[in-house]
Amino acid sequence: MNSTIIFGVLLFTMAIGWLEASIGLSTRTITEKQGRNVVLSCQFERLTDRDRVMWSKNGIVLSVNQEISGDKQKYEIIGKYDLIIKNIVGNDDGHYLCQNFDQRLSMTIILTVLTRPTKPELYQTNETLVEDNLAVFICSTQGGNPSPTYTWLINQIPINGSYFTVSSNTSELRLPLEKRFHNEQLICQVNNKALENPLSTSRTLNIQYKPEINLRHGQTLVTNLNLLVIENDRLTLDCQIQSNPSIIEPIAWLKNGVSMTGINSPSLTLQTIKRSDEGEYTCMTSNSIGRGQASVHIRVQYAPIIRLTGGGVISENKRLVLTCIVDAYPSIDSYEWYKNDEKLNISSLTSSYIIDKISKYDTGIYKCLAKNSLKYSNGSSIEKFDKTQTRVTVEYTPIVTSLTPILALDLFTLNIKLQCDIDSYPESTIIWTYNDRQIFNSNKYSIIKNKTSSYLIIQQLQSNFDYGFYSCNASNKLGKNSTTIQLRSKDIPETPTNVNITSLTYSSISLKWQPGFDGGWPQSYWVSLNNSLWKETNESQYTFINLKHSQTYNIIIRAQNRLGQSQNSASIQAQTKDVPITKEDLPQIEYSTIYYSEKILDYRLNNSSFISLKVPLCLRINIYNHSSICERIVTSSGVIKLDEQYLLNILNVSMCVDQYEDYCGQTRSVETKRELAFNWIFILIASIIIVFFLILLGLCIFCIIQNHKRRRNKNHDIITSSLKKPSPQHPIVIESTHSPHKLFSYSEQQLQSSFSKIAEIQKIDQFKDKQTNRLIVTTTTSTGTNGNFSSSTSGSSDPIISNPNSSSLSGSDQLTVTDFYPISTVTTNPNDLPLPSAQNDLLWSQSQYGSYGFPFYTTTNNMHEIISNKNHTKEDSAESGYSTPSKMNHQSKKTVYEVVV
The missing domain is CATH 2.60.40.10 (Immunoglobulins)
Incomplete structure (x- = not known):
């Protein structure tokens, strides 16, 4: 220490x-x-x-x-x-x-x-929180270095700093209460540098407010003061209430401020909306804080209802006013006016149709149609309309006309009918006069009348006094009118009048005139050009063509019937148009091609010269034995569709002035292109291939037939040459039989079938006698050792005969052609040979077949006899019909087989 x-x-x-x-x-x-x-x-x-x-x-x-x-x-x-x-x-x-x-x-x-402050504490000074009142909240904390800062929030949204104050360890918030703060979290946060995250405390606000009411139409919240509905629809209004504390009075509905008795539910339903239902509807209720209500003005929309004023009977030249009076909501979008179901071309916004000076042509049925659009709450709309009509009848003075103002007839003509047509409203009174004297029904005159016409019938023209002017007079309350018909004798025609030029081009003049009276006979017209070229026509119009441009022509017209020509002539002077271009300045044709498959003419002009021209042009196509055609063109290149009849006859083309086909530039020849369609090419190729195969098939068949003939001729020559040799002394004759017996079986003989030599065996058929159907066979005298035979044949062309050792059948027990011929002598006439007994003959049966391709052999005595020139032994004759003779012991013995294919 x-x-x-x-x-x-x-x-x-x-x-x-x-x-x-x-x-x-x-x-x-x-x-x-x-x-x-x-x-x-x-x-x-x-x-x-x-x-x-x-x-x-x-x-x-x-x-x-x-x-x-x-x-x-x-x-x-x-x-x-x-x-x-x-x-x-x-x-x-x-x-x-x-x-x-x-x-x-x-x-x-x-x-x-x-150092960190302590967790804040939040206090409320007001006993209750009421909407629109001021509430005081205190937030306090202890400690903290540096001093903490305060933040106030409602539902995580910071409150403006002007609403709160901060002292050493305390903050005071003075908040005006609103209904929207109800059930929201009021948060107080403190923070300083010692904190990683702010410290906070919160409190749920319980705001008391008067009932808040919203009106809902279907699924849509009514936010506007006006609600549009459509007449005859169904309407339901729902009253949605939010209240804290709960309401203490039942819900009440008011219309235009007047309570609707008997309705206390949150919903108001109008089953069928009428126009009388329009008005302001209010839903109202209250709690301890106050009274709440919501209102909406219901506007009923309905289609137009139209009433049309004006119309009826009106005198000519008066003013007509037709007015469409409409009751509709919303207002009319457009109007439409019709006369006799035909729409009139007037503004769609006017509700009146006015004619300042009406005429008889304005008579008819007039219709007014008005449209408006009714809108639904979902934004869609529907168009509605209404229409009504009225009849307008115009009164007017009579209009009297005649189709034949002049009538030429011969004396003593019977039943002359004069006709006048009357158009009037109201109906007119008709009077016929002659030389200002009224005509009545008599033996000479008859008057027939209907609504629109009147007829004066003269029984007979008795003298020249009956010629003259007959008047048809019509009158009604508005006035009178008349027309005159001249009755005269037949004469030359009158001179044509009103000659007019209807068309002028560079090379043509067209004119038209008004015919005069024909004099009672059919008339025609003579038209002259410069008093030198006269043309006759039955029409009241004519066109001169192939004229020169910029030339003046005098045209004269006369009428003619069977009595002669008109006394005077009508004349007019006309000048053809001037061509503003020379032939050298016409565009050059660079190429022109005809495509036959598409039936078109493809052309192209010099583009620079074509663009600079203002003159209409045409492409002249010269056709063999036909007049040329000139197709107007508007572009420097293109195609012209051609008739099929012209395709093969087109000579050349040239560029001309439109409507002046003789004023042309240089001609150009036309190229042609024939294009085959794909299907025609395919058909052509297929046809060639088919013909080629048919020819090839025919050649193959021909070769097969020729080869078959050559083989038959060769076989015939071989046998013929063999028959020409010296005949043997002892021929063998084989006859047919019908008693089948096997000489031997295939299993006993153990011989291999030789199908390749069937053709050699078939040669035997050529040695049959045509009369007796017998096979003539000659035998030979042969000697051999140990079953081997030797023979010599001369002068034979048959390879089997000339060389028996080369045959596949030689040296075997099978029959070959050489077995039927003698080596030394051959007879050429089988009829001269002595025939042995039929009982000792071998019989050839072509109808019998053995198994595996070997034949059957039969005799008349059910036994086989082997015919030989020499050395016949008893053993040979006593052999079984099914035994096979042995060549080893019998040198001259041969067996005959029948092979059938």
């Missing part, structure tokens, strides 16, 4: 002395959050282990060199006298001094500890 005191006194003495002479190097500031460790460093130059370094806080020594004089759990010296302060708290704030006694140096470090 004493030593500690002495140590402290010593340190104090040293510090006092050192302070008097030490030099301060620097002052540093360190800020750190509460609860962390902080390191304070002494940064002296040339610091050694012998230097004496002391740490102190606010004059209290904490350590000297490595020795801690304070709380050793709190402080620690590391490295070159660096001081560690562990788990700092707010009390660790202060000035820390590091002193080097040997160097008389010092360093000051100001430590600031950031």
